[in-house]
Amino acid sequence: MLKFVFAMIVPLMILIYTISFGLWMRSNHQGFGSAVAYVLGVLSFSASGFIFWRMFT
Amino acid sequence: MKQKTRVGTRELIAMLTIIVASNAFLMYPRYVSQTTLEAAWMEPIISGAITLIVFLIVEMLLSKYFPYMDIVQVSQETFGKPITMFFILIVVGYFILSTASVSRQFTENVITTVLPSTPILLIGAVFMAASAYIAYMGLEGICRTAYFVQPILIIGILALCLMTANWWHPMYLFPFWGSGPWVVLKSSVFYISIFNNVLLLCVIFPHAYHPRDFRVIGTVSIVVSTLLLTAFLVTFHMVFSPVEAGKASFALYQMARMIYLGRFFQRLESIFVFLWVTAAIVKMAVSLWGAGYLLGKAVGWKSFRPSIPSISLLCFAISLWHADLVRVITMDDQYLMQWGWTVVFALPVFIILSGVIRHHLRRGGGGRDKRRNKRRRTAHA
Numbered sequence: 336m337l338k339f340v341f342a343m344i345v346p347l348m349i350l351i352y353t354i355s356f357g358l359w360m361r362s363n364h365q366g367f368g369s370a371v372a373y374v375l376g377v378l379s380f381s382a383s384g385f386i387f388w389r390m391f392t
Numbered sequence: 393m394k395q396k397t398r399v400g401t402r403e404l405i406a407m408l409t410i411i412v413a414s415n416a417f418l419m420y421p422r423y424v425s426q427t428t429l430e431a432a433w434m435e436p437i438i439s440g441a442i443t444l445i446v447f448l449i450v451e452m453l454l455s456k457y458f459p460y461m462d463i464v465q466v467s468q469e470t471f472g473k474p475i476t477m478f479f480i481l482i483v484v485g486y487f488i489l490s491t492a493s494v495s496r497q498f499t500e501n502v503i504t505t506v507l508p509s510t511p512i513l514l515i516g517a518v519f520m521a522a523s524a525y526i527a528y529m530g531l532e533g534i535c536r537t538a539y540f541v542q543p544i545l546i547i548g549i550l551a552l553c554l555m556t557a558n559w560w561h562p563m564y565l566f567p568f569w570g571s572g573p574w575v576v577l578k579s580s581v582f583y584i585s586i587f588n589n590v591l592l593l594c595v596i597f598p599h600a601y602h603p604r605d606f607r608v609i610g611t612v613s614i615v616v617s618t619l620l621l622t623a624f625l626v627t628f629h630m631v632f633s634p635v636e637a638g639k640a641s642f643a644l645y646q647m648a649r650m651i652y653l654g655r656f657f658q659r660l661e662s663i664f665v666f667l668w669v670t671a672a673i674v675k676m677a678v679s680l681w682g683a684g685y686l687l688g689k690a691v692g693w694k695s696f697r698p699s700i701p702s703i704s705l706l707c708f709a710i711s712l713w714h715a716d717l718v719r720v721i722t723m724d725d726q727y728l729m730q731w732g733w734t735v736v737f738a739l740p741v742f743i744i745l746s747g748v749i750r751h752h753l754r755r756g757g758g759g760r761d762k763r764r765n766k767r768r769r770t771a772h773a
Binding site: 342345346349350352353356359360363365367368371372375376378379380382383385386390 | 513517687691692693694698699701702703705706708709710712713
């Protein structure tokens with residue numbers, strides 16, 4: 336479990352980075368662009384979470 | 393998204409050559425050896441010839457009807473934004489799956505050959521991080537890296553072919569037609585997706601310093617990569633019998649292991665590892681860049697760069713989806729390789745042909761189109 340938590344640090348950082356990218360797009364009045372950025376961030380975070388969970392638990 | 397990057401002709405040729413020729417290190421030699429046996433070396437020639445014809449047609453149509461426009465702009469003008477978004481998502485999906493597959497194959501390659509005790513997670517992460525960094529630097533970074541790597545790749549492949557000369561058995565190349573001419577032709581069409589130059593050229597062409605060199609870039613890259621793949625496959629099939637070749641997971645590694653030029657020059661596979669790694673990173677960086685750039689362009693992002701870490705993470709996760717390599721190879725062969733032509737060839741040709749038909753249907757607006765094309769030419773002059 337500890338390995339899983341450690342492995343998820345990088346995906347979490349990438350998620351935060353992508354969400355802030357989405358927020359920046361939103362501040363530039365690009366609603367659709369920001370939505371796609373959120374979806375991409377959540378998708379990659381969930382996929383890596385699933386893989387790491389399977390590998391480390 | 394602003395288009396500021398401009399890349400030279402030689403750099404673009406280098407990049408396009410590497411992404412096709414690096415298939416010699418992947419499973420391509422195995423697939424073609426399984427399907428066409430002794431005639432496997434004919435496949436890159438036939439696929440390359442078809443690619444060249446398709447490319448020249450696409451180039452002619454693009455420069456005549458859509459000068460200085462890339463495939464996204466053509467699609468947006470022809471089908472509108474929602475349908476373009478759908479097409480782009482298909483291409484982005486293809487690039488992501490392709491990157492994941494290449495990443496897994498190269499990772500397994502490195503584990504099997506040089507780092508058997510290192511966890512797959514670590515090797516895959518390092519691979520992906522390096523590719524993501526180059527993709528983040530943009531097209532210019534990728535092309536400069538490719539320009540640096542290209543001579544090493546060409547010399548490496550040719551040296552490998554020549555250094556195994558003492559193992560050549562030319563009789564292994566007979567019967568000449570292998571599984572038969574029809575099978576060779578069918579298989580060449582199925583595995584044509586390794587030549588993804590057409591799709592990439594339609595995307596990157598506005599980034600060339602001299603877009604008029606579009607034809608030269610495409611032709612030279614297709615011909616050089618075809619020659620390299622053919623030379624490698626001919627040699628591979630002269631060293632190994634077709635049955636052995638069809639079971640080889642890492643053709644280049646197995647060839648490198650065979651080198652014996654005396655007591656002090658044997659088993660030179662450790663030298664060729666650097667060749668695989670650099671070529672792999674360039675190949676993955678191109679597809680990562682392609683996925684990010686196209687998505688950004690379709691969605692309207694001001695910069696595609698912030699999406700690269702997320703896309704890389706997604707590719708990394710997908711690359712580890714299957715636990716064993718055999719299932720990865722099966723999926724790669726059955727879906728990406730055999731059906732990849734629908735994305736790499738059929739889609740760009742469909743978009744451009746639809747654009748041309750629409751252009752002819754709007755003959756009343758021909759004057760407007762001519763004025764628009766003239767404005768574009770003047771702007772790029």
